Amino acid sequence: VFIAYYPHPKSCIYKLNSREKTTTYNVGLDFGFLNNRINGAVDYYYRKTTDLLNSVFVSAGTNFKNKVLSNVGSLENSGIEFSINSKPVVTTDWTWDLGFNITYNKNEITKLTTGDSENYYVAAGDNIGGGRDMKAMAHAVGHPASSFYVYQQVYDENGKPIENEFVDRNGDGTINGDDRYFYKKPTADVLMGLTSRLSYKSWDFSFSLRASLNNYVYNSVEAGGSDCNPTSVYSFGALNNRPLMGVANNIQSKNDNTLLSDYFVQNASFMKCDNITLGYSFKKLFGAPIGGRVYAAVQNVFTITKYKGLDPEVEKGLDNNIYPRPLTTLIGLSLNF
Numbered sequence: 001v002f003i004a005y006y007p008h009p010k011s012c013i014y015k016l017n018s019r020e021k022t023t024t025y026n027v028g029l030d031f032g033f034l035n036n037r038i039n040g041a042v043d044y045y046y047r048k049t050t051d052l053l054n055s056v057f058v059s060a061g062t063n064f065k066n067k068v069l070s071n072v073g074s075l076e077n078s079g080i081e082f083s084i085n086s087k088p089v090v091t092t093d094w095t096w097d098l099g100f101n102i103t104y105n106k107n108e109i110t111k112l113t114t115g116d117s118e119n120y121y122v123a124a125g126d127n128i129g130g131g132r133d134m135k136a137m138a139h140a141v142g143h144p145a146s147s148f149y150v151y152q153q154v155y156d157e158n159g160k161p162i163e164n165e166f167v168d169r170n171g172d173g174t175i176n177g178d179d180r181y182f183y184k185k186p187t188a189d190v191l192m193g194l195t196s197r198l199s200y201k202s203w204d205f206s207f208s209l210r211a212s213l214n215n216y217v218y219n220s221v222e223a224g225g226s227d228c229n230p231t232s233v234y235s236f237g238a239l240n241n242r243p244l245m246g247v248a249n250n251i252q253s254k255n256d257n258t259l260l261s262d263y264f265v266q267n268a269s270f271m272k273c274d275n276i277t278l279g280y281s282f283k284k285l286f287g288a289p290i291g292g293r294v295y296a297a298v299q300n301v302f303t304i305t306k307y308k309g310l311d312p313e314v315e316k317g318l319d320n321n322i323y324p325r326p327l328t329t330l331i332g333l334s335l336n337f
Contacts, residue, residue, distance in 0.1 A: 186317020
């Protein structure tokens with residue numbers, strides 16, 4: 001921890017915080033069968049992070065801005081990782097390599113050093129709603145890190161959200177910040193991966209798949225574009241764009257409570273095909289003793305998901321008008337002289 005003093009009429013003291021500290025415990029088992037044609041590993045891990053960093057508000061006049069990076073508490077992660085690799089087919093002409101891995105992870109905030117009341121929380125994550133100083137995530141003891149902290153939406157008989165209607169969770173007859181609750185988290189419970197490479201004589205074909213299960217995203221694009229009031233859609237002599245997913249609910253009077261509705265916290269589980277490659281290897285080129293390989297590959301091939309936004313894989317669980325990943329095609333030639 002470094003403390004520096006800057007001359008100031010109010011004699012303010014500024015504190016630069018220490019880094020996060022992580023302690024990890026791991027126990028594992030490696031295995032192999034059939035001359036190692038089947039091999040893999042199982043690992044259990046436990047990680048404890050202290051001095052967890054987060055941006056917090058500070059008193060006016062004590063710094064050059066109203067928020068600073070501060071150590072706010074402790075976090076625990078635990079989980080199991082399993083991987084297996086095999087060669088199901090090995091013959092003179094055919095070879096098949098197959099790999100699979102899966103990880104289960106659980107994380108929980110165990111301590112907050114900046115407050116100790118029962119309902120205390122620390123706002124986390126980036127701002128929502130087009131740069132407004134408002135956050136939809138928070139750290140709180142007993143909950144996963146950066147859990148969504150939102151209002152519970154009320155729906156009609158057709159499952160459509162009722163505008164500005166939320167559950168009065170504390171029963172005091174008023175909808176305010178005391179009615180927000182912790183709902184879902186941005187990190188996945190389960191991550192999986194599958195790789196395959198099939199070779200026949202000089203030909204090879206490979207692909208890789210990834211899956212993420214039970215991760216959630218705050219759809220800031222839909223939330224920010226959900227106001228369909230004519231005076232908002234057409235203002236200052238110009239039309240304002242609205243995403244089709246935002247138009248469907250026809251919200252006429254968007255406010256802060258609307259933006260913090262759990263309706264915009266959406267399941268972003270997905271399966272992705274990262275790449276597919278087809279190649280051919282040769283030892284001679286036009287009769288010359290030049291070896292090499294020619295191949296064609298496609299990256300970011302497809303995504304299977306129910307998420308309504310452009311991409312369910314976003315940073316920090318906030319979809320705030322991201323740039324979409326392109327589908328890329330490659331054709332290559334490598335030569336060995």
